[in-house]
Amino acid sequence: MPAALKAKVPAPQNAGAWPQETHARKVLMLAGCVQPAMMPNINTATARVLNACGIQVVVPPAAGCCGAVKFHLNDQLGGLDHMRHNIDAWWPWVEQGVEAIVMNVSGCGVTVKEYGHLLQHDVQYAEKAKRISELTRDLSELLPMCLPELQKKLKPEQIAQVGLLAYHPPCTLQHGQQLKGGVETQLGQLGFKLRVADNESHLCCGSAGTYSVLQADTAYALRDRKLGHLNKLQPTAILSANIGCITHLQSGADVPVRHWVELVDEVLAKSQ
Numbered sequence: 045m046p047a048a049l050k051a052k053v054p055a056p057q058n059a060g061a062w063p064q065e066t067h068a069r070k071v072l073m074l075a076g077c078v079q080p081a082m083m084p085n086i087n088t089a090t091a092r093v094l095n096a097c098g099i100q101v102v103v104p105p106a107a108g109c110c111g112a113v114k115f116h117l118n119d120q121l122g123g124l125d126h127m128r129h130n131i132d133a134w135w136p137w138v139e140q141g142v143e144a145i146v147m148n149v150s151g152c153g154v155t156v157k158e159y160g161h162l163l164q165h166d167v168q169y170a171e172k173a174k175r176i177s178e179l180t181r182d183l184s185e186l187l188p189m190c191l192p193e194l195q196k197k198l199k200p201e202q203i204a205q206v207g208l209l210a211y212h213p214p215c216t217l218q219h220g221q222q223l224k225g226g227v228e229t230q231l232g233q234l235g236f237k238l239r240v241a242d243n244e245s246h247l248c249c250g251s252a253g254t255y256s257v258l259q260a261d262t263a264y265a266l267r268d269r270k271l272g273h274l275n276k277l278q279p280t281a282i283l284s285a286n287i288g289c290i291t292h293l294q295s296g297a298d299v300p301v302r303h304w305v306e307l308v309d310e311v312l313a314k315s316q
Contacts, residue, residue: 048257048260048264049257051295051296052256052291052292052294052295053082053291054082054083054291054294057083057084057085058085059084059085059087059088060085060088060089060092061088061092062088062091062092063091063092063095063100063101065095065100066100067095067098067099067100069098069099069100069143070099070100070101070102070137070142070143071094071099071100071101071102071142071143071144071145071146071186072101072102072103072104072134072137072142072144072145072146073087073090073091073101073102073103073145073146073147073148074103074107074110074130074145074147074149074152074156075087075103075107076109076110076149076152076287077108077109077113078287078288079148079149079287082287082291083287083290083291083303085306085309086148086287086303086305086306087103087148089303089305089306089308089309089310090146090148090183090305090309092309092312092313093190093194093305093308093309093312094146094186094190096193096194096197096312097186097189097190097193097194098193099143099186099190101146102137102142104133104134104137105133106129106132106133107129107130107133107134108126108129108130108133109126110126110127110130110152110155110156111123111124111125111126111127111130111155112151112152112154112155112253113253113254114126115155116253116254116255117254123162124162124163124166127159127162127163127169127173128163128166128169130156130176131159131169131172131173131176134176135172138172138175138176138179142179144179144180144181144186145176145179145180145181146181146182146183146186147180147181147182147183148182148183148285148303148305149285149286149287150182150214150216150217150220150221150285150286151214151216151253151286151287151288153180153181153182153216153217153221154216154217154220154221156176156177156180157177157180157221158177159173159174159176159177159180160173160174160175160176160177160178161177182217182221182223182285183285183305184217184223184226184227184230184285184304185223185226187226187227187230187231188230191230191233191234194234194308194312195233195234197312197315198234198235198308198311198312198315199311199314199315200235202311202314202315203234203235203236203311204235206236206237206280206281206307206311207237207279207280208237208239208277208278208279208280209236209237209238209239209279209280209281209282209283209307210238210239210240210241210274210275210277210279210281210282210283211227211228211238211239211240211282211283211284211304212240212241212245212249212270212274212282212283212284212289212293213227213240213245213284213285214249214284214285214286214288214289215248215252216286217285217286218246219246227283227285227304228240231304231308234308236307238283239277239279241270241273241274241276241277242273242276242277243273244269244270244273245273247266247269247270248266248270249266249267249270249289249292249293250262250263250264250265250266250267250270250292251263251267251286251288251289251291251292251293252288253288256288256292263292264296267292267293267295267296268296270293271293271296271297274293274297275297275298279299280299281299281300281301281302281307282297282299282300282301282302283301283302283303283304283307284301284302284303284304285303285304287303290302290303
């Protein structure tokens, strides 16, 4: 592979076990097209953390790409086809009263939250798309309701061993979804020491979907600028909420770059 692409491919990862418990509370989750292959532990960690909070994660196998990648590449019609396909895969569960559609990739989440807008003129799908967008939640939006259970199960001494963490809020989360400060606040309430960069925390890390592949020089300049600010915090790890940001930052970082839910899952396991 070209060096610019090879640097973005992480080492093989053990995803661990998917929880087998069933719960009355159920949410859907999009497996994603990149995440299961690149960092499968993010999905299983999400299922385990929500399971610990009494919420069962269901992944309809027929659902596929959210449509964002085709939109990045100016194939809007192809992207809309992906959206319709996902709506068809999710709709039986929506009719059964599923609680939410949870997104642990903020790039996918911002796209699915726009299904209602993007398909508003489609007579067959407009109402369904609107409902799908209404049900869609970023994983961090479930944290407030999970806090009481996690606070009971996470041991303070295990949290203390983690040390200081740096957090990079993805553009698709803080700007696209307008979700600012939630991850930092909620993890702080759990006892984690989490800080965003002192400078330019609002700026892109350079990943931006396909941008880091098609415009590598600019993307890596932005990456190094972002890592420069994050490294000043001297963190034990860098956390984020989007697979693109995570793999892009990891390609130049000396410390682990992970999804925040992986850390919660790891501390939860050590607290058993």
